[in-house]
Amino acid sequence: MSKRILSGMQPTAQLHLGNYLGALKNWIGLQDEPGAENFYMVADLHAITVPQEPAHLRQATREIAAAYIAAGIDPHKSTLFVQSAVPAHAEGMWLLSTMAQMGKLERMTQFKDKAGKNAERVGLGLFAYPVLMAADILLYKATHVPVGEDQKQHLELTREIASTFNTRYEGEYLIQPEPMIIGDATRVMSLQDGSKKMSKSDPSEKSRINLVDDTDTIVKKIKKAKTDTEPMGDSLKSIEGRAEVKNLVTIYASLAGISQEEVVQRHAGTQWGPFKDALAEVVVEHLAPITKKMRDLLNEPEEIDRILETGNQRACEVTESTLSEMQDIMGFWRV
């Protein structure tokens, strides 16, 4: 069977280095896998599981699409689309929600993190978030889903939902997707706290580097990044247990395209000032062309909209076919 690759990001805020290294950067190479079909969406239906300002949501949706293209997603190789423009996602989610167990949804760590102590008051959408994600994936019969480590649990649930559907209706209808958690930077941590992942919802701007940050901002954020009092070690083993240091090394290695061991050895014994200067240079060098391309694209929003329109049509074709197959299997009345 040929590979079908699908992934997405929420247009909730600016994309950060975690989104880029954990997901987007890895998608680029996947487009050239022989026989693979790639789908990348802007997950705006997921974004509204927490309140969004409408004008902001619309603009952020375009910005995410621009970031995809600027980073190297080629609309000639991949289908780029907007989740809300493909009605089967919401419809498919309802069908699948009848197969998702409440107990399992309650155990999702992302739900627990986002709901906090307020679990009784959060919207049903936040609770059902992983079921919509399952619909996103299963409707495309995706075989592979490239994401960061934090999405692994949602993918396990997607596999379970597919399996429940297949068992209940006695056939191999839905495909259980494989998570693709690629590279070394599958969990980029906050620059301010090595025990927390870098996140769009962290109140501290200093905790993350956004894809659109200018050089000055990047340099400042890296200078302020938390480290410890010891200088760099001389091997990867020697920095074990130093979460903040390990995180900076991971970012460096991933952007420079070298191993973490090499980063440590090149900077063995270095104090944090000079190391941070070198890291800032690597980050800026890598991100600047992407940021520039993104800005250029956003100056021509019609071009982005045209690309999304074409992608939406393709996504509608694929999903309508799976949705009507599911409806038939489930026994819905049709003329």
Ligand code: TYM
């Ligand atoms: P979102 O927007 O929260 O995250 C987008 C991608 O970025 C990865 N990521 C990270 N990777 C490494 N380190 C981090 N600190 C970090 N923070 C985020 C996430 O793992 C993700 O790959 N629920 C999805 C969006 C989605 C989706 C889908 C993905 C909706 N439907 C279907 C795949 C297939 C999400 O987490 O978006």
